[in-house]
Each structure stands twice: as C-alpha cells, then as structure tokens.
Amino acid sequence: xxxxxxxxxxxxxxxxxxxxxxxxxxxxxxxxxxxxxxxxxxxxxxxxxxxxxxxxxxxxxxxxxxxxxxxxxxxxxxxxxxxxxxxxxxxxxxxxxxxxxxxxxxxxxxxxxxxxxxxxxxxxxxxxxxxxxxxxxxxxxxxxxxxxxxxxxxxxxxxxxxxxxxxxxxxxxxxxxxxxxxxxxxxxxxxxxxxxxxxxxxxxxxxxxxxxxxxxxxxxxxxxxxxxxxxxxxxxxxxxxxxxxxxxxxxxxxxxxxxxxxxxxxxxxxxxxxxxx
Amino acid sequence: xxxxxxxxxxxxxxxxxxxxxxxxxxxxxxxxxxxxxxxxxxxxxxxxxxxxxxxxxxxxxxxxxxxxxxxxxxxxxxxxxxxxxxxxxxxxxxxxxxxxxxxxxxxxxxxxxxxxxxxxxxxxxxxxxxxxxxxxxxxxxxxxxxxxxxxxxxxxxxxxxxxxxxxxxxxxxxxxxxxxxxxxxxxxxxxxxxxxxxxxxxxxxxxxxxxxxxxxxxxxxxxxxxxxxxxxxxxxxxxxxxxxxxxxxxxxxxxxxxxxxxxxxxxxxxxxxxxxxxx
Numbered sequence: 001x002x003x004x005x006x007x008x009x010x011x012x013x014x015x016x017x018x019x020x021x022x023x024x025x026x027x028x029x030x031x032x033x034x035x036x037x038x039x040x041x042x043x044x045x046x047x048x049x050x051x052x053x054x055x056x057x058x059x060x061x062x063x064x065x066x067x068x069x070x071x072x073x074x075x076x077x078x079x080x081x082x083x084x085x086x087x088x089x090x091x092x093x094x095x096x097x098x099x100x101x102x103x104x105x106x107x108x109x110x111x112x113x114x115x116x117x118x119x120x121x122x123x124x125x126x127x128x129x130x131x132x133x134x135x136x137x138x139x140x141x142x143x144x145x146x147x148x149x150x151x152x153x154x155x156x157x158x159x160x161x162x163x164x165x166x167x168x169x170x171x172x173x174x175x176x177x178x179x180x181x182x183x184x185x186x187x188x189x190x191x192x193x194x195x196x197x198x199x200x201x202x203x204x205x206x207x208x209x210x211x212x213x214x215x216x217x218x219x220x221x222x223x224x225x226x227x228x229x230x231x232x233x234x235x236x237x238x239x240x241x242x243x244x245x246x247x248x249x250x251x252x253x254x255x256x257x258x259x260x261x262x263x264x265x266x267x268x269x270x271x272x273x274x275x276x277x
Numbered sequence: 278x279x280x281x282x283x284x285x286x287x288x289x290x291x292x293x294x295x296x297x298x299x300x301x302x303x304x305x306x307x308x309x310x311x312x313x314x315x316x317x318x319x320x321x322x323x324x325x326x327x328x329x330x331x332x333x334x335x336x337x338x339x340x341x342x343x344x345x346x347x348x349x350x351x352x353x354x355x356x357x358x359x360x361x362x363x364x365x366x367x368x369x370x371x372x373x374x375x376x377x378x379x380x381x382x383x384x385x386x387x388x389x390x391x392x393x394x395x396x397x398x399x400x401x402x403x404x405x406x407x408x409x410x411x412x413x414x415x416x417x418x419x420x421x422x423x424x425x426x427x428x429x430x431x432x433x434x435x436x437x438x439x440x441x442x443x444x445x446x447x448x449x450x451x452x453x454x455x456x457x458x459x460x461x462x463x464x465x466x467x468x469x470x471x472x473x474x475x476x477x478x479x480x481x482x483x484x485x486x487x488x489x490x491x492x493x494x495x496x497x498x499x500x501x502x503x504x505x506x507x508x509x510x511x512x513x514x515x516x517x518x519x520x521x522x523x524x525x526x527x528x529x530x531x532x533x534x535x536x537x538x539x540x541x542x543x544x545x546x547x548x549x550x551x552x553x554x555x556x
Contacts, residue, residue: 081465091460105464151555
C-alpha cells in the first residue's frame with residue numbers, strides 16, 4: 001500500500017461518443033489510475049488513445065460515460081478552480097494584456113478569512129491590488145514581468161505558453177492539468193520551458209498531470225510515466241522514473257535516463273504499430 | 278556550335294516576393310488624391326464632348342447651374358433658401374436613424390442567435406429570406422403599413438441594415454474560439470460571465486465591421502426609402518431632377534451621398550482601429 005495521499009482517483013472510467021457517421025466510438029475503456037498529491041505524472045500514448053479526453057474528464061470539461069473520477073475523495077461534477085488547465089493552443093484572451101490574462105481567473109477566486117469581531121469564517125473576493133500582486137509574482141516567475149502590458153499577438157509561441165503557465169499557477173490550484181503544452185514549440189524553447197516548469201514545480205509543489213507525445217519530455221519531467229494503449233484507451237503500464245529531483249536538461253545525460261527513455265519508447269512504439277494495423 | 282552551347286543554360290531571372298503592404302502613407306494619399314483629380318478631369322473632358330455633354334452634366338454644370346440654385350440664400354424669391362443643405366439634413370437623419378435603431382436591435386438579436394439554438398433556428402429562415410429581397414420591392418408594403426411619413430423611410434433603411442448587421446455580428450459570435458470558453462470555464466466562470474467576458478469581446482471586431490456594413494447599406498437603401506414619397510432628401514432630389522432632366526442635380530446628389538458615405542465609413546474605421554488594437 002502506498003501511504004501517500006491520493007489526490008485524484010480515476011476508477012473504471014469509460015468514455016463513449018458518437019462519431020460523425022453515427023458510429024459509436026469508445027475513447028476510453030476502463031481507465032484506472034491514482035494520482036498522488038504533489039507528484040508529477042506524465043501520460044504518453046499514440047495519438048487518438050484518449051489522453052486529452054481523460055484530461056478533459058479530470059478538468060470537468062467532459063463527463064465519463066461510466067466509472068468515476070474523484071478529487072480529494074469527492075466526485076468531479078464540473079470544472080472548478082481546484083484544478084487549473086494549460087492548453088496546447090495557449091488559450092490566451094487576445095483582447096486582454098498579458099497581465100489581465102493572468103488575472104482573468106482570479107475574479108472567480110474567493111479567499112477565506114476570519115471575521116475579526118465575530119471570529120467566524122467568511123469568504124471574500126480578491127481586491128484589485130491583491131490580483132495585481134499575484135499576477136506580478138507569477139509573471140516574474142516565468143520571466144515576463146516586462147511584457148505585462150503587451151497583447152498576446154506581440155508575443156512568441158514560447159512566451160504565450162509561459163503566460164498560460166503563469167495564469168495556471170496564479171489560480172493556485174491543487175492540480176495542474178497540462179495538455180501537450182509544449183507540443184507546438186521549437187526544440188530550444190521547449191527545453192527552456194521544461195526547465196522553467198521543473199524549477200517552478202520545485203519551488204511550488206503541485207500535483208501535475210501532463211500529457212505529451214514526447215517520451216523524452218515525459219521521462220525528464222515525471223515521477224511516474226503512464227503509458228496508454230491504442231484506442232480504446234486503457235492504462236497499459238505505469239513506470240516509476242527513479243531519477244532524483246531537482247532535474248534539469250543535464251539529467252538527460254544520465255545513463256539511467258536513456259534506459260527509461262528507451263524502454264518507454266519501445267512500449268509506446270508497439271502501441272503505435274497497433275494503431276497502424 | 279559554341280554559341281549554341283552558351284545559349285543552352287538560361288540565365289535565371291532575379292525574383293522578389295510580391296510586396297503586399299500598403300506602402301508609405303505619403304505615397305498612398307498622394308496616389309488617392311491624384312486618382313480623384315484625374316477622375317474629375319476625365320469627367321469634365323467627357324462632359325464637354327458635344328455628343329456626351331448633352332446627357333452627362335460636367336463639374337462645371339454643377340458649379341454654374343445646380344449650386345447657385347440649391348445653395349441660394351432665398352433673397353431673390355425664386356428658389357428656396359439652402360435647399361441642398363435641407364436635402365442633406367433629411368437624408369442624413371433618415372440614414373442615421375434607421376442605422377442606429379437597426380444597430381441597437383441587431384446587437385441583442387445576433388447574440389441571442391449565437392447563444393440559443395432555438396432562437397437561431399426560429400429566426401434564421403426569416404433573415405435568409407428577407408436578405409435576398411431588394412428594398413424597392415418592399416416599398417408598397419411599407420407605404421401601406423406605415424404611410425408616407427418619416428417612419429416609412431426609416432423603416433426601409435432599418436430593415437436592410439438590420440439584416441446585414443445581424444448576420445455579420447452573428448458570424449462573429451459563431452466565430453468564437455471554443456478553447457477560450459473552455460479556459461474560462463475551467464477557472465470557474467458561469468454562463469453569464471463567459472458571455473460578458475469572452476463571447477462579447479471576442480465578437481467585438483465583428484460588431485465594428487457590422488456597423489460599417491450597416492452604414493453603407495443604409496446609404497444604398499436611401500433612394501429606395503425616399504421613394505415612399507417626400508420632398509426633402511437627396512434621394513428624392515435625384516428622382517425629381519431625373520424627371521426634369523436636370524443631370525447636374527442628379528450628379529450633385531450622387532456626389533453628396535458618396536461623400537457622406539465616405540466620411541461615415543472613415544469615422545467608423547478610425548474607431549475600429551482605436552478599439553481593436555489587440556488584433
């Protein structure tokens with residue numbers, strides 16, 4: 001038995017949907033997975049294996065056809081700000097400045113405080129100054145403090161994704177869900193952002209659920225790599241990556257890194273061949 | 278033999294990617310002004326040709342005949358004072374009135390169509406149906422329903438610009454990037470909040486485009502609107518001038534409508550540039 005606290009537990013999740021020609025497609029076929037508090041889980045698998053569907057179900061954007069997903073022991077019924085999502089397409093609001101983008105979600109956040117006179121707990125919204133303070137802090141964390149008044153169109157892809165990550169962190173969610181966030185970036189930017197993310201995760205631990213198709217990325221970031229099978233998606237294998245944190249690009253030079261990478265790669269490739277067949 | 282061999286390898290011509298930019302502002306404005314001046318000159322030259330001049334009034338006819346008549350101060354008792362300004366005033370009022378009412382109603386209608394399926398399905402066939410009908414065809418009906426007063430004129434302009442603006446704004450609402458909605462949703466935003474903070478700003482550029490399209494449609498409908506019977510108005514001025522074969526007045530009317538349209542469009546374009554810097 002693992003005595004770590006389970007943050008999210010996915011139990012027998014099935015997802016069916018109808019394709020355009022009316023045929024039933026099974027995207028997920030009985031997924032079981034537990035995600036522990038503050039761990040970094042990466043999910044790899046051939047395209048179309050239902051990785052994104054699984055993430056959407058955890059995020060509350062889609063609902064499972066069967067089975068259940070629990071967060072802190074409570075079933076997930078919809079989106080909530082205990083979970084933050086970073087999308088591959090950045091999803092920044094183009095009409096808002098970088099700073100306003102980071103502050104966007106804070107409007108829905110309540111903070112708990114005790115009434116000094118009665119001693120009762122009460123909830124209130126964040127003040128303008130508090131929001132500004134938070135956005136400033138996280139923009140500094142992703143090194144974009146000088147761009148806080150720029151519009152997203154003025155930023156490069158890597159910078160946009162850094163804003164999105166800052167926005168995710170600013171909400172201070174318990175779980176950060178990331179759907180191939182670096183998928184559209186060039187190799188150098190990607191390496192930089194991986195390192196940034198590792199550093200951020202090191203200073204502010206969060207439960208991370210990270211989808212990628214890049215096995216190397218998965219081994220670099222994750223404490224556990226979940227390999228999913230070809231459609232209908234199931235958890236094929238879970239591999240513990242026993243490499244010490246803090247990690248950085250130099251971690252890739254460790255011999256054990258390559259062992260993990262090759263083993264996982266081979267496993268994923270078999271699934272890929274399965275898809276082709 | 279040798280010369281033939283030299284010819285064998287064709288020299289590659291230097292090629293550049295076509296320049297799609299607008300170029301410098303100075304050159305652009307200069308070209309535009311020159312184009313207008315040349316156009317007026319060509320118009321003048323055509324109008325002094327003996328054969329053409331009978332039909333086509335030239336700029337000199339406008340200055341010599343139409344303007345003194347339409348802009349007289351009325352002191353000689355022969356013409357009504359500043360008639361052209363009155364025509365412009367009434368037409369402008371109708372265009373602006375019809376367009377404004379249309380804009381104010383098109384906004385909620387288009388957003389409701391974008392937001393509620395049922396509403397969209399109920400309205401869509403009607404909008405598509407009326408969109409193809411030329412405004413002139415509606416006039417007998419409008420006169421019967423509204424009479425020949427100002428209401429009927431504003432109604433005709435309203436109908437056409439309302440349809441154009443509704444369709445355009447609706448396109449903008451439909452154009453919404455769903456990832457942005459998902460993002461807002463994951464932050465815990467409710468439907469109303471998503472509508473105000475995501476749907477409306479994302480459709481904003483389309484709203485401004487719709488406003489511009491609406492103005493030009495309102496102006497093109499002006500003549501039809503003023504066919505419902507009126508004395509004052511640029512449209513009726515053109516129609517009356519046609520009956521008396523005063524081509525100078527016809528040309529002046531056309532120019533006035535064109536200039537009003539140009540000015541309104543530029544103003545809206547300016548607003549668009551100011552308000553959508555993020556694009």
